[in-house]
Amino acid sequence: xxRVQRALISVYDKSGIEDLAKGLAALGVEFxxxxxxxxxxxxxxxxxxxxxxxxxxxxxLDGRVKTLHPMIxxxxxxxxxxxxxxxxxxxxxxVAIDLVVVNLYPFEQTIAQPGITLxxxxxxxxxxxxSMLRSAAKNWESVSVVCxxxxxxxxxxxxxxxxxxxxxxxxxxxxxxxxxxxxxxDAAICGYLEGx
Numbered sequence: 001x002x003r004v005q006r007a008l009i010s011v012y013d014k015s016g017i018e019d020l021a022k023g024l025a026a027l028g029v030e031f032x033x034x035x036x037x038x039x040x041x042x043x044x045x046x047x048x049x050x051x052x053x054x055x056x057x058x059x060x061l062d063g064r065v066k067t068l069h070p071m072i073x074x075x076x077x078x079x080x081x082x083x084x085x086x087x088x089x090x091x092x093x094x095v096a097i098d099l100v101v102v103n104l105y106p107f108e109q110t111i112a113q114p115g116i117t118l119x120x121x122x123x124x125x126x127x128x129x130x131s132m133l134r135s136a137a138k139n140w141e142s143v144s145v146v147c148x149x150x151x152x153x154x155x156x157x158x159x160x161x162x163x164x165x166x167x168x169x170x171x172x173x174x175x176x177x178x179x180x181x182x183x184x185x186d187a188a189i190c191g192y193l194e195g196x
Contacts, residue, residue: 002142002171003164007099008076008132009041010034010051010067012106013149018044020101020152027164032097034066035059054095067128076100076135080142099166100136100145101152104129104181108188118196125189133178140175141168147181 007029011017014037021031021041031048033041038048051066052058054075059066074094078085089096105126110116136145144166146155151174158166 002098002144002166002168004029004098004144004159004166005164006030006032006075006095006097007101008032008051008067008072008097009101010037010129010132011101011103011149012126012129013103014040016149016152017041017101020156021046023156023160024099027159029099029164064127067132070094072097072132073135076132076143077139079139096142097136098143100132100143102129102132102145103147103149104185107185107192111188111192121192126185130182130185133182137175137178140171144171145174145178147174147178151177 004024005028007021007024009017009021009031010033017037017040022044025031025046031041031046032051032054033048034051038050041048051072055066055069055071057065057069070092071094074089074092075097078089078094078096080086080096088094105124107121107124107126110124111121133145133147136143144155146152155166155170155174158170
């Protein structure tokens with residue numbers, strides 16, 4: 001089992017996120033978050049570190065760049081069982097991120113609206129979200145990753161029942177769901193651009 005001590009939460013669809021975060025906070029989980037998600041979690045009374053406090057860089061370029069940083073992806077990708085990885089993480093001040101809760105900009109819903117311009121569609125192509133999801137899913141042996149609000153309740157129940165831990169089979173199943181989700185997302189973008 002893998003213990004959840006620090007969670008990175010950055011969601012477009014914020015349904016159910018407060019209940020999940022409050023349940024995790026009751027177990028002592030720390031939160032890192034971005035923009036509107038951080039604002040909502042704070043409004044719900046939760047303590048949150050801004051992503052910029054971890055990276056040392058502000059969110060920039062109209063929010064296009066905020067999570068694409070070694071302090072984030074290092075925290076997701078380093079192998080916890082590797083002494084060399086742990087040493088490199090310590091040297092560079094990289095802290096482990098044990099849970100990623102991310103859902104993506106609504107590209108398909110955007111392009112389905114009449115009159116949407118190419119520029120508007122392009123701005124709904126999520127870059128940081130899929131990157132974080134894929135990093136977490138690649139390192140599923142150590143990191144739990146959730147991309148669908150429908151999985152929040154089951155994840156929280158498992159963490160509560162297992163004293164802050166997630167099961168290997170759960171992490172593997174959720175990682176598979178990530179790659180299915182990002183694959184469909186990329187296919188939608190590809191289909192849109194090829195159809196122009």
